Amino acid sequence: MKTARHKTAVATPGLLSPEQLDARILDLIARGVDRRCPDAGFNRLALALFRHQFARNTPYRRFCLALGSSPASVRHWTQIPAVPTTAFKDSDLTTLAPKHRSTAFHSSGTTEQRPSRHFHSRETLALYEAALWPMFVARVLESGPAVRDGRQGGPRVPRGDSSMIGRAGRTAHSTAVQDARPTLVILTPTPAEAPHSSLVHMMETVRRHLGAPKAAFVGAAALEDGRALAKAVQSSMLHPPSSILLLGTAFAFVRLLDAVKSLPLPPGSRVMETGGYKGHTREVPRKELHALISAKLRVPRSAIVSEYGMCELSSQFYASADIGLRPSTSGLFLGPPWTRVQVIDPETGREAREGERGLIRVCDLANRASVIAIQTEDIGVRRGDCFELIGRAPQAEARGCSLTVPS
Amino acid sequence: MTTGQIIAATARLWLTPRSPWMTRAKRELTAFSPQMVELGLRELFAEIAANVEELERREAPSFTFHVSRFALCHILSGNLPNPGIVSIVIGLLSGARNLVKPAAGDPMPALFVESLAVADTKLARRVKLTSDREAYRRADIVVAYGDDETIASLQKHRRQDAGATFFGFGHRVSIGVLDFRQSAIRIPQSSIIAAAARDASLWDQQGCMSPQCFYVRGDAAAFAAALAREMEVFDRRWPRVELGFEDAVAIARVRDEWSFRGRVWASKGSTHWTVVLDERSSWAPSPLNRFVFVRPVELLLKDKSKISTVGFAGFSLKEVMGRVRADRYCSLGEMQRPSLLLTSGSRPRVGDLAYES
Numbered sequence: 117m118k119t120a121r122h123k124t125a126v127a128t129p130g131l132l133s134p135e136q137l138d139a140r141i142l143d144l145i146a147r148g149v150d151r152r153c154p155d156a157g158f159n160r161l162a163l164a165l166f167r168h169q170f171a172r173n174t175p176y177r178r179f180c181l182a183l184g185s186s187p188a189s190v191r192h193w194t195q196i197p198a199v200p201t202t203a204f205k206d207s208d209l210t211t212l213a214p215k216h217r218s219t220a221f222h223s224s225g226t227t228e229q230r231p232s233r234h235f236h237s238r239e240t241l242a243l244y245e246a247a248l249w250p251m252f253v254a255r256v257l258e259s260g261p262a263v264r265d266g267r268q269g270g271p272r273v274p275r276g277d278s279s280m281i282g283r284a285g286r287t288a289h290s291t292a293v294q295d296a297r298p299t300l301v302i303l304t305p306t307p308a309e310a311p312h313s314s315l316v317h318m319m320e321t322v323r324r325h326l327g328a329p330k331a332a333f334v335g336a337a338a339l340e341d342g343r344a345l346a347k348a349v350q351s352s353m354l355h356p357p358s359s360i361l362l363l364g365t366a367f368a369f370v371r372l373l374d375a376v377k378s379l380p381l382p383p384g385s386r387v388m389e390t391g392g393y394k395g396h397t398r399e400v401p402r403k404e405l406h407a408l409i410s411a412k413l414r415v416p417r418s419a420i421v422s423e424y425g426m427c428e429l430s431s432q433f434y435a436s437a438d439i440g441l442r443p444s445t446s447g448l449f450l451g452p453p454w455t456r457v458q459v460i461d462p463e464t465g466r467e468a469r470e471g472e473r474g475l476i477r478v479c480d481l482a483n484r485a486s487v488i489a490i491q492t493e494d495i496g497v498r499r500g501d502c503f504e505l506i507g508r509a510p511q512a513e514a515r516g517c518s519l520t521v522p523s
Numbered sequence: 524m525t526t527g528q529i530i531a532a533t534a535r536l537w538l539t540p541r542s543p544w545m546t547r548a549k550r551e552l553t554a555f556s557p558q559m560v561e562l563g564l565r566e567l568f569a570e571i572a573a574n575v576e577e578l579e580r581r582e583a584p585s586f587t588f589h590v591s592r593f594a595l596c597h598i599l600s601g602n603l604p605n606p607g608i609v610s611i612v613i614g615l616l617s618g619a620r621n622l623v624k625p626a627a628g629d630p631m632p633a634l635f636v637e638s639l640a641v642a643d644t645k646l647a648r649r650v651k652l653t654s655d656r657e658a659y660r661r662a663d664i665v666v667a668y669g670d671d672e673t674i675a676s677l678q679k680h681r682r683q684d685a686g687a688t689f690f691g692f693g694h695r696v697s698i699g700v701l702d703f704r705q706s707a708i709r710i711p712q713s714s715i716i717a718a719a720a721r722d723a724s725l726w727d728q729q730g731c732m733s734p735q736c737f738y739v740r741g742d743a744a745a746f747a748a749a750l751a752r753e754m755e756v757f758d759r760r761w762p763r764v765e766l767g768f769e770d771a772v773a774i775a776r777v778r779d780e781w782s783f784r785g786r787v788w789a790s791k792g793s794t795h796w797t798v799v800l801d802e803r804s805s806w807a808p809s810p811l812n813r814f815v816f817v818r819p820v821e822l823l824l825k826d827k828s829k830i831s832t833v834g835f836a837g838f839s840l841k842e843v844m845g846r847v848r849a850d851r852y853c854s855l856g857e858m859q860r861p862s863l864l865l866t867s868g869s870r871p872r873v874g875d876l877a878y879e880s
Binding site: 183207 | 765766768771772773774776779780782783784786792793794
């Protein structure tokens, strides 16, 4: 019966099949991450995805209809009803039939809370991975000082399967590049320990692209103890002159930094931090955390990158001291061209003016099998194409990536 | 004149047309719109003017006509003016010296004492305002209003002083219970809806007697839709104050959450009022500022604790009392008009504060 409905939906005039949608999204991803997607093209694909999700995602369709919205009334991506992230706790917000749900990403949360569940099929997981890698390359591996002698600036790395990731996915096989490959250290549980963590899956995807060993993950046990974390980082530095690519949650970094007076990383090393604290450690404002990382790990500020993502999204946003090579965007989060961010004025429900605070709303075209318009509980300020992340809205439940660390 | 008579005269100063005290309160009490301040304070002072002498007769022992040497400290929360003013009134009736610590930025205690001085300078001198957070340490009796944490902290420290008496009034919530079936009520449904909207809107839902949820027998969705229309009507006449960013975010966030989980009716282009129909859970905290839930009465849990007031319509008092325990039961529409003559668990009795001198 489900298959029959599926076939009927595909046959609906104007409704693209999942395969057609995936092809269009992958085509957009293949154009690279530095060119803004023209509004008309973004809007066309967003509306096609909305029609698809309205037709196949039953709870979302009910939600839209309750708001008086349907494909007949929505003409622009900004009109697509955005679901609150909490809706992923309440319903299976997916276009996928149960038998096609091969992966479920869960939000971190306390055991009393029902987590968000974001389902993926093999195809949409491939889309997720295709979307994350070129952004990671451009924002984490290639941002920072332009000098690339192996000791300054970003480490040179192979870029993986070009058929999957297009321009940013060109494979580099030169011996020089292989030699300059950084040593990857991931301050999270292993994929086996956190099979439902989108963050850990992202880290695993990065690990595979970089050809790093599985031991790059420090694992859940080490995350319990700052000294164990320090030991894991130190042991990765046994083979100079390799630089270190150190990835982890803000909570893990605080635990690590609290345990060491100084732990200088080799020149050319880079750091990516993400997520919050969720009561695991003392909370440290991002600027202060970066200052601590810079001071104790001897990594220049320009080599420290912040990531913003959540299990309800399939794309990530990055901020660093020099993102986009424009001084005006320093410290601001920038997403890939297949996303758009709005900052919503909580009083009026309309888009806030440039420079004013509001709630961050993301339109993520890589969210093919769930809902592309997501209303977050995070407060931000829109600054051009970027946004400044202020923090979590008051009264919001503690949730996010950092709780993948067992308590 | 007795203390009660002086206080009644003071209340009448507030009720006269173009009362300078009311004018100042509307200007200085910026936590609410001027229209809301006027409506709320008129009701408060009308009640005081009507019943303070009867309260004196019922609750104040004869010796309170003497001046007590005991010091009574009032620690006020400032979320709305009523509890503080009533606290000062019963403190004066008890004969004690009153040391009042208003919440930061709350102008009402000072305005009330100024108006009291016009009626009787000598009685006004029995009230001293202080900004000293430690004032309660010098008092023989402490009456404190605030969040549970503050009350617990004050009580803990107070207990260390032998002989002191402490009355704490912490966080509580209120609810409405009503039968919305046409056959069940003898008054027009429109009156029920207007009464509910009034209870949920007055003082922008900041008091512990403000309902956060209405439990409905009958068509809860129809009641929610009708309540929403009436909340809009109330807001046009007595607008809610404009909120700061954090309060607006709290409302927006909960609206977003319930837009998926339940059904939301909300003011257009603002956070002024919100009605949420929730047919699944028994309780969820409201972000306040005129944000009210509507639920089927079957979801009302009998053992819900910390209920201040239950406003009801279409149910008998016996049936309501059988369904939920509370300090006070009243008709819908009267939830925020507590009688001065009843303590309702929201203040001590005058006699509790009276020490024979």
